[in-house]
Amino acid sequence: MIKNNLKTSILQCIKCNGGLIAEVDAYKCRDCGAIFPIVNDIPMFVEDTKYYGDMPSEEMEILLQRMSNEPWRDVIDEMISNKNPWLYFIMTEETRTDWQFLFSLDKNSLVLEVGAGHGTSTIAMARRAKVIAIDGTYHRLAFLKIRCEQEGVKDVSLAGMNILKNPLCNNLFDLVTLNGVLEWVGASVNERDPEKLQIQALRECHRVLKPGGKLYIGIENSHAFRYLLGAPDDHVGIPHISYLKREDANNLMKKLTGQEYRTYLYDKKGYQELLTNAGFSEEKIEFFYPVEDYKKLRYILPLNNYNISRFFHKYLDANKEELSMEQNVKELELKSLENGDIDSFVSSYIIIAEK
Incomplete structure (x- = not known):
């Protein structure tokens, strides 16, 4: 059986960052009392x-x-x-x-x-x-x-x-x-x-x-040759959407699906900027x-x-x-x-x- 073995020493409460106590069927925050259930281990x-x-x-x-x-x-x-x-x-x-x-x-x-x-x-x-x-x-x-x-x-x-x-x-x-x-x-x-x-x-x-x-x-x-040639985006299935300006991509997505465009891709420079910002x-x-x-x-x-x-x-x-x-x-x-x-x-x- 795969048992729950997450030690409290590597965990903190997602609500207050307090320490957690391991109970039989849950983790409990010792500071704010938040309960995080354990389901099927x-x-x-x-x-x-x-x-x-x-x-x-x-x-x-x-x-x-x-x-x-x-x-x-x-x-x-x-x-x-x-x-x-x-x-x-x-x-x-x-x-x-x-x-x-x-x-x-x-x-x-x-x-x-x-x-x-x-x-x-x-x-x-x-x-x-x-x-x-x-x-x-x-x-x-x-x-x-x-x-x-x-x-x-x-x-x-x-x-x-x-x-x-x-x-x-x-x-x-x-x-x-x-x-x-x-x-x-x-x-x-x-x-x-x-x-x-x-x-x-x-x-x-x-x-x-x-x-x-x-x-x-x-x-x-986002600027892959296959996308530029018209292959559908892997996430929303719409051709050409990945490399459009965000506003244009969002308008196209709303027009075709009624939903916002939120699965953002980038080119190499864009990923570098994301990572350095992080x-x-x-x-x-x-x-x-x-x-x-x-x-x-x-x-x-x-x-x-x-x-x-x-x-x-x-x-x-x-x-x-x-x-x-x-x-x-x-x-x-x-x-x-x-x-x-x-x-x-x-x-x-x-x-x-x-x-």
């Missing part, structure tokens, strides 16, 4: 517990019920593999987490995974390090708990937390990960400017990192080009050495049969390599920032 520090997931909540309930008596892989093979192949890939393909090998981790390392989702990255990292996996949705954490138990993964602590308002103390982690998370921060809160919320989230990551600790971000590029030094920020992208990882190319990217396009990727959009992107990337500006147009980034 998962402590919940989130105030908004509404469901969020890649499938309807009713289906998720059925999935969890079946997983309590059947192997989790058998359940998703039957319920998800044919119905939603992309979700099945996200849930099962551990090569998506090969970016972890950019970091020196061992069993003494402590990792904070923000937005654990279905736990594919959690499981992979927990084979090398201790992981605290947080998510805002209880159902996802319950899924991950069963998955860890069935796979015999023990170095994982689960908690319901929002990175914007989390109970973790300062200077704890060797690595904090935001894999496909930063762009959603602005959509998790309906008020306040999305960019300011993203900076707040990054400041929280900076706060909980040890000196010398590192932040990993996997995220799309306290990271520009000299300690590195950018990589994940191929095909950070969600479907085959290669990781450093963006400070174009010779490696040229070698990749000329030799490693030379004979690949591609769809027209992919072929157009490849040709544009080759031209941008000649001009020395590929950094601005790659599909997505892996970003590493050191505290």
Whole structure:
């Protein structure tokens, strides 16, 4: 069984920053008396517990019920593999987490995974390090708990937390990960400017990192060639919206959906500015080009050495049969390599920032 093992020594009250006392079924603040329940051995520090997931909540309930008596892989093979192949890939393909090998981790390392989702990255990292996996949705954490138990993964602590308002103390982690998370921060809160919320989230990551600790971000590029060529935005499904001025993007989003545009993406310069505003030094920020992208990882190319990217396009990727959009992107990337500006147009980034 995966038991709750979050020690009070690394926690503080999200309401008053007071110390917490561990009780049988809750954490209690010794100063203001706030109660944070422990549900199914998962402590919940989130105030908004509404469901969020890649499938309807009713289906998720059925999935969890079946997983309590059947192997989790058998359940998703039957319920998800044919119905939603992309979700099945996200849930099962551990090569998506090969970016972890950019970091020196061992069993003494402590990792904070923000937005654990279905736990594919959690499981992979927990084979090398201790992981605290947080998510805002209880159902996802319950899924991950069963998955860890069935796979015999023990170095994982689960908690319901929002990175914007989390109970973790300062200077704890060797690595904090935001894999496909930063762009959603602005959509998790309906008020306040999305960019300011993203900076707040990054400041929280900076706060909980040890000196010398590192932040990993996997995220799309707002000015990717594929977006410029008309590929739909990965988050709202609207072509060309990611690189528009915020006011224009918001007007387009409202016209087509009736909702605000809040899943902000940036180019390389924009991400550098976000990170420096959050306290990271520009000299300690590195950018990589994940191929095909950070969600479907085959290669990781450093963006400070174009010779490696040229070698990749000329030799490693030379004979690949591609769809027209992919072929157009490849040709544009080759031209941008000649001009020395590929950094601005790659599909997505892996970003590493050191505290």
